[in-house]
Amino acid sequence: MSDDSALDVMGLSLSLGRLEILDAVSLSLRAGEIVAITGESGSGKSMTALAIMGLLPAGMRPSGQIQLDGRDMLSLSEREMCRLRGNDIGMIFQEPMTALNPLKTIGDQVLETILIHTESSKAAARLRAAEVLMRVGLPPEKYSLSRYPHQLSGGQRQRVVIAMAIVLRPKFLIADEPTTALDVTTQAQILALLKDLVRQEGMGMLIITHDLAVVGNLADHILIMRRGKVLERGPTKQLFAAMSHPYTRMLFEASSHQVSLPPPPPEAAPLLQVCDVTRAYQLPRKGIFSVAQSFRAVDNVSFTLRAGERLGLVGESGCGKSTLTRAILGLEPVQAGTITLNGAPVWAGARPNRVVRRNIQVVFQDPYGSFNPRHKVARLITEPYHLLDAPLSEQDREAAVSEALVAVGLSPDDGGKYPHEFSGGQRQRLAIARALILRPELIVFDEAVSALDVSVRAQILDLIVDLSTRFALSYLFISHDLSVVRSITDRVMVMQAGAIVEHGPTDQVLVQPRHPYTQSLLAAAPRLPPLPKRVAQ
């Protein structure tokens, strides 16, 4: 590995039919350097990475030049590109859960990179694979090479993917949203590992991420992209200090968007009361005659949400927050404890209580998956009407649809459209309209803004706050994103391994956390540098 290796992209353009995907993108990467491309979805950042790897979808031909140590990669044959991929340039991807072949052991998958490119014996390759797995934090004595991907957690799988990419000590590493699907503490570990690898092995890394906070702590250089164009570029510190392009500033502001949350009504009556709730799942029996073990996903949880309050629930994946949400929504019975809304139980006997269900509505994370694509909007957002005792008249229904659509900033005409005609942000507005249509007292937001771009997320957060005052709503806001919870909740609960380990006013818990777990969460969360005072115009 020479220290003067260089990857230069010059005037890279790409179009699909009349749609321009990349427009004269240029960047350069040197050994030992980290360059970040950031931007919102559709900005072309992932396409840039795939173009460098020569792995664009079939039918796309880029123009311009991509030079690796002075050699134009775009003029290489497929066979030559195969020799280069994994050998000179390694790549890691966003989804560690699906990036590995589920049917092959992790050892074999790391080994494969070596065997494709070198003449080394299988035994020697195995030795090197073990060494690299050790390097990425998976010591073979603990994580045997014969493990399968499904036996590892998301973070561990991402380490395997990294091991596969770096096993031949490539000159360059391309990381496409490498930590987006991971929890904050895992994200911090993976980012630290990547940074370490770049510095110690002298690799050059191109990291692609939508998260400005990640970029700020990691990259030497930043490129801001929108709609296939590089809008602004520069060394990280300078770029953050200058922010000469308005879009950069907008991104930055939206990322640290603060909503103006009105104070909650003082000493309001309790609305939702969760009392000693336990939800356990039976694990598969170990032997035919052994007693089945159970796993407590929610373990003796109690809390009260008062009318008009915005309560946050944070925790990492697997902590039990989704199980608790399902129990509150009455989607699943609990083994012990009670959940009541205004004193009425969520479960009435063996079935969910309709009166309570009417008063609790939910907005889910995925604005694409949570609508039946074959129904029109008017039908989709009136779905909660099945909870009514008597059906509404056609007129009242239409009036309610119009009102709900207007309330979330859409037009009454949108009722006749199908969900695919809306963008992700608009769909999340539709989901909110659906939650709003029965005029519930409580809306549960389950990671409701996690899948949105920062600028859209800021708008949706504003809408959520605005609705809470207009319709006197209470919120339970579930998220893994501390910055979102910080801005939109009055009180927050931190959940770990099925139990609430800390709760209190948001300002207090997220500024002076007492529980070590909350402290570690906060320490791991990447932070944006403070916004420059000067108004960029």
Add this chain to the structure above:
Amino acid sequence: MLRYSLKRLLSLGISLVVASLVIFAVIEVAPGDPARFMLGINAQPDTVAALRAELGLDVPKVQRYLAWVGGMLSGDFGISYTYRVPVGQMIADRMWVSLPLALMALTLSTVIALPVGLYAANRRGGRGDMAVMGLTQLGIAVPNFWFAMILVVIFAINLRWFSAGGFPGWDAGLLVGLKALTLPAVALALPQAAILSRVMRSALIDILSEDFMRTARAKGLTRQQALWRHGLRNALIPVLTIMGLQFSFLLAGAIIIEQVFFLPGLGRLVFQSISQRDLIVVESVVMLLVFAVIVVNFAVDLAYVAVDPRLRTQL
């Protein structure tokens, strides 16, 4: 793995018991006297009574069921009313035709379907793919007896490579036997191959868009290598399911083909027994077929586990 196999074996046993109960109930306990039914409407009362006694219909139902099941377990399937020979012997003779025929057809359909599916998936949307899709559509739409007749016209009547029908028996030699089964096996296999290649194609296309295929390419594998090393085994899971269903179908569903080629197979035996009201034979053959289907499913379940390590820890 052992525990999983035992569990599957247990469920196999339960399925067999339930199946035997249903078959027994439908044929023996259903309204109407089997003896009278077997002898036809014009039978004399004393003949019916004699047959009832011979069939053991005069003993209680539970006892009869147990005797039937017990008999089958010890290899005694009873005596055919029409032919006056042990049913077990009849089935065994026919099995030597039907089982090799089904295996040949399944092998052929797999040998045709997997490469064709691979080829089509690899050229998705291209001319080769379109040709495959068109041909397989035809293969599914055209009934297998029509293929059979075309094959007879071409290879037996015009080219005279094969005989038009009949089965000389395995005593005449392995090659002679295989040759007699070739045309029927091809006729049976073609529609199955059409279905299987479509399944293979769509399974592979799904796999090709998986993230791990992109990871494989990023390592430096060529498209072909990635497909062979990472795609094929993953695509095998849906293919195995269909193959299991097809084998069961081929074993029992060859009635028409056996008729076209005058093959003394199980399908023809059932067909004849039903028309001759030989209920003992029908009952036993149906039970045997159910047994075959359940055993094949058991084998498919074990194959899943062999292919997919995720199932090994789950169970």
